[in-house]
Structure formats: C-alpha cells, structure tokens
Amino acid sequence: MKRKITLKQIAKELDVSISTVSKALRNSVEISEDTRQKVQAFAKLYNYRPNNIALSLKNRKTKTIGIIIPEIVHYFFSKVITGIELVANKRGYNVIVGLSNESFDKEVINMQMLANGSIDGFILSISKETLQQQDYHHFLETINQGMPIVMFDRVVNEIPCDKVIVDDVKGAKKAVEKLVSSGCKNIAIITTKDYVSVGKLRTQGYLEALEDHKIHPEASMILKIEDKLLSDDDLDKLEAEIEQLFKSNKSIDGIFAVNELYAVTAIKVARKLGLEIPKSLQVVSFTDGVLSKHSTPSLTTVSQHGQEIGEKAADLLINRLEMDEDNEEEEETFETVVIETNLIERESTK
Amino acid sequence: MKRKITLKQIAKELDVSISTVSKALRNSVEISEDTRQKVQAFAKLYNYRPNNIALSLKNRKTKTIGIIIPEIVHYFFSKVITGIELVANKRGYNVIVGLSNESFDKEVINMQMLANGSIDGFILSISKETLQQQDYHHFLETINQGMPIVMFDRVVNEIPCDKVIVDDVKGAKKAVEKLVSSGCKNIAIITTKDYVSVGKLRTQGYLEALEDHKIHPEASMILKIEDKLLSDDDLDKLEAEIEQLFKSNKSIDGIFAVNELYAVTAIKVARKLGLEIPKSLQVVSFTDGVLSKHSTPSLTTVSQHGQEIGEKAADLLINRLEMDEDNEEEEETFETVVIETNLIERESTK
DNA sequence: TTTCAACACGAAAACGTTTGCGTTGCCCAA
DNA sequence: TTGGGCAACGCAAACGTTTTCGTGTTGAAA
Structure with missing residues (x-):
C-alpha cells in the first residue's frame, strides 16, 4: 500500500x-x-x-457544487441531480449532496457544513418546513459571505439569487384546459396546503383556467392535503380524504392532481367506487415520473423537465462563479429562468 | 459582501x-x-x-465519502444514498456523488476525479459496462493507494474490499416459492442477461426453487432481456418480447420478474391478452419501489431494503477509516454483509 | 579579460489550520 | 540580588500546490 x-x-x-x-x-x-x-x-x-485539496486551498476555490434538496427518493429531484451532475462534470466540477429531509434544522446544518470552504456555491430547493416557517436567514448569510446560490422549483422571491422554475400556474392551466377540452364539466383538484409554493401556484392555475372558461370554482371541489404526514404509511389517510371528495361531489368527471401520487391514488379510489378511466373520469397530474409512465392506465401529465432544470441551474451557477473571477463586483443582477412545461397525453384522458 | x-x-x-x-x-x-x-x-x-479545506489538508483526511453509482433516477439507488447520507452525517461525514451512467469510462473518470484527495473512501456499485468488460483495474489501483472501498449490490468477488449485498438467490427463491405455494404450475422468469450479476443470481434462485419443487425448468420460460438499450424509448421492444413469451407459452400462470419495470410491463401485456391478475396470472417482482406500491394492482415484491444497505455500507466504510487511524496495518480482513430480503405480499398474488 | 544576457533552476511565500516548543515577563523564595 | 518556576503567549513547521522573484552558471560579444 x-x-x-x-x-x-x-x-x-x-x-x-x-x-x-x-x-x-x-x-x-x-x-x-x-x-x-x-x-x-x-x-x-x-x-x-x-492533490485536489491542496489546489483548493491555494486557489481558494474547490470546483465543487453543493446541492441541498429535501429528498432524493423522488423522481423529480433525482432527475434534477442528473442534470446538475451532467453539466457540472462537463465543466470540471464535482457535486456534493446534502439532504434536508424537509427539515429546517437539517437544511441549516447541512449548509453550514458545506459553506466552510468545501464548495463554491449552492444549488438548492427549499424544504417544506423552511417554507412554512419563512425563516430564510441562512440563505441570506450564505449569500452575504459571497457564496452564490441558485434555487430551483421551490423558491422564494425575497432571496437575491438566480432561480430556475417551471411556470406552475401555466402548467396547471394547461392541465385543466386539457380536461375542459376533453369534455369535463366538473373538475376537482387535489393539491397541497398553500405553504408549499408550487402547490399554491398550481392551485392558482387551476382557478384561472376555470375562470377563463366561465366555470365557477366550488370550494368543495378543492382538496388540500396536509402532506407533512405523508409518508407511505399515511396512504390510508390520503385514500380516505379522496374518497370523501368523490362521495360529496358525485358529479366529478375530471381530476387535476398536483403530483403523481395523488393522481394514482385518486384513480385507485375512483375505481373502487366504480368509475371508469377515462370514460367517466379523466385524470391529469403534475410531474412526469415513473408512475405516470408505467401505471395502468398511464397518466396524462404535465412534464416539468427536471433534468433540464438541473442543467440550467448548474450553468447559471457556474457562469456566476467564473464571472466573479474576471469582473468582481460588476453588477448584481439576478436571473429567473422559466422552463416551459408541456402536456404529455396518455391513457388517463380521452 | x-x-x-x-x-x-x-x-x-x-x-x-x-x-x-x-x-x-x-x-x-x-x-x-x-x-x-x-x-x-x-x-x-x-x-x-x-476552513474545511485547510483542515482537510492538515489532517490528510477530508471527512467526505465518495459515492459512485450507475444511476440516480432509480428507487433502489436513491434509497441507498439516503441510507449512506443518514449515517455519514450522523458520524460527521459529507457525501459526494458521482454517476457512472452505466459507463465504464465515466466510472473511471469519476473515480480519478475524487481519488485525488477529495475523499477518504468510496462506496460504489459497479456499472453494467464494467461488469461486462470485467476490467477492474481502477478499483484495485484505488485500493492499492490506501483508499478503502465498500461495494454494494453489484459486486465482484475478486476485489479485496468490504461488501454489502442482498442474498439475491435466496430472495428469488422466496419469490418463486410464493408463486408455487399459491398454486402456480407454470412459472416464467423475466430477467436480464447474465453479465448483470444480480440478474444472474436471481435467475439461479429461480432455477433452484423450481428444482426444490421437482419442476423441470423450460428454456422457453426464461426470458433474458438485453437491458443495454432499455431507456424509456425501448419500452415497445420490451413489451414485444414479453408478448412473445406469453404467446409461445400459453400455460404461464406465474411470472417472476427481476425488477419492477419488467413486472408492470408484464402485467400490462398480460391484460391486453385477456389475463386477469391475480386470478389467472400471478406476478412477483424484485425491488420494492414506488411502482410496486402504487400501481394497480399493487405488486407482491421482494424488498431489498436499500436504505439499510446504504446505512450498513457507510458504517463499514467509516469504521475502516477510523480504524486505520489507530492500528495501521493491523490485518486486512474484509467483510461481506448480507442484508436479508423479505417478501411483501400485495395484490398481484393470491 | 570583462560584461552581460540567456538559461535553468531554487527559495520562499501564500492558501488556513493545528501544535510542539521556545520565549518572554513576572512573582516569589532563597 | 539572583534564580527558579510558572503563566501566557508567539514562532515555526507541516499538509501539497503554484508562482514570483531571485541566483548561479554558461556562453558569447566587446
């Protein structure tokens, strides 16, 4: 040795x-x-x-990007990582991953662990707990210390940094409009509580789409799930809530679900209640993941292009890192890139 | 700033x-x-x-673990990462991720990038291309330079390192035995080509289980998929092959699939051919992922406990790293930990 | 023979830590 | 007054690089 x-x-x-x-x-x-x-x-x-470490110390840069995401066992997030890793590697960077597990504390700890010289910049998506508490001091501190951040998907406007998002409102509108144009008259939405920014935006898109078609939204057709407890064990609870939705709104003929899990669960419940997909009930979901593609019936979904988001985020971050070298303190102007969603039609709609 | x-x-x-x-x-x-x-x-x-970098240089250790996996958009691998990250963080380590994308070259490059001081040790699962080429010099070199490796899932015996695996043979036997005990008389297997070690082992388990029950295995009931081309686009090809399997073996009443995708695809094809699940056809798959849980019917699967594998791998690696400190050159004895699988019964079997 | 450039190389600083050991200055005892 | 001892602190090396600035040697021109 x-x-x-x-x-x-x-x-x-x-x-x-x-x-x-x-x-x-x-x-x-x-x-x-x-x-x-x-x-x-x-x-x-x-x-x-x-020796890389010696070079990092000398050059005062590590050529490493820190990623903080709420969870990795999640099609969307892992797609994003794939994208980040792709361009990072291509541009000579490594990628170091921290999981916040949707917890504020773990997010803070993880950022501190990495911000002490281990990385040159962050790419992150905010944890639900942080969004709920609205405490963003750790982001601001990091930025103040000269370490750039790029946020994606779950972002907040008050942080001065580049952002990569999908147009959730528009994507949701596309989804609902598909249902309308396929003949649905009574469209329900299964979404999250409002503190999850993307849930809120998708709900907004749902409402706007209905308004565009002069459909009056009914409060009883909007099911907001408390997803804090939504591990696999709470599946029963989710099913119960959805079943309740169907039972109190017998006329539902279209469902817009803000994620795949809600969609497949809705389909499962609907079937149990004797509804046929897509004949008597059509379903569209958000997030084009493995469930959408491979469950039966396959789901019509709004694709978020996770990999593209990751690629773009990495490019933004690295550009900023390498720009700093030349013209330090030029101008602090931040970009928000919107990745277009598109609707993938499959078997769950007509 | x-x-x-x-x-x-x-x-x-x-x-x-x-x-x-x-x-x-x-x-x-x-x-x-x-x-x-x-x-x-x-x-x-x-x-x-x-400053972490300065500390790393001084202490000649980075408190960082390098992970190299073939792919991250994969339930099993992301579960493993979750496990690794969990114990790594608990024990004061960070985690840096490289994706080989199932390519030999990317695996080598990635390891070289990380082995130059950036990390203290590796946890990895071998890419399919590497397994096929049987070129393991990069692993041996890394180990020779004093950097420990822990391999999981896809391992090869000739590398002197700790390993964490599931007993694929035994798991497969459990799966097939379930089918037998539920009354299946003609059980087919959908597996991968033999160079994928886990595919080979699961096939072996299938054969052993049949033998145990005095069932003579028929070559026509063993479908080996060339998964090199198995991106989402090749789904049609997969379906065609499976359809062929059914058509040439009308008596099939049980399917053992070595992964979820093969299982749900088989179910899809079977339904198209008029078979009812689980009445006229029962299905068991390997890898307890999101598809198994949430598709309809939900799948009876062999759970691999990915997170546990990750936790164990991280513990093994860190133990070795921190053992080296005290008694350098004590004894080189490597451990292979076998994580028990268990069968999760759901709707796809009786 | 003197001078000077070109050539080939070495010394040392710097990046940010930690740590063994040397060095002050002081107080108190002899 | 002197010496010893201790408390409190600084020096310098080390980790492995890169890079700036010397420095010594050579050969050729004057």
Missing part, C-alpha cells in the same frame, strides 16, 4: 527542487527539455495527480 | 498571534481566561468557522 505520491517525493527522487517538478509537469519554458522529460516520465510511472 | 473570516484576520484585529486565537477557540489551558473570552466573543460575532 503506497500512499499517493507528491511533488516533494518526486523532487527528492530526482534530486531537483519542488518548483522544478511543478514547472516541468506544467510544461514551463523555464525548464530544460531534458529534466522536463525526466520528470514527466517519472510522474507518469508513479501515476502522479495533483 | 464580506469574505469568510480567518484566524489571521481575528489575530490582527485583536492584536495577538494566530496560534493564540486558535488555542483560545479550542479552549487550550495555555491561554488566559481573559483573552480566551475576548477571542471567542469576537469569533462568535463574526461567525467564524474553521
């Missing part, structure tokens, strides 16, 4: 100075052809690679 | 030496009560945190 070889060791072996070795490896003109070749041969033989 | 404060700056402000500041912050007895308090107050005021 030989430890990784260093410049110092090469220097000693070849009886030259450390600086000579370093220069030889970087093909400096200061070094004679002779020694350059000797050093390079030796380095290759021993498989020398510069 | 104030940059992160350093010991040097504190020292200058308070007109003491750097070492005094450092010692004061670490509550050294060498420092008087007076200055200690002064320094600590100042540090708290300016929110001082030691």
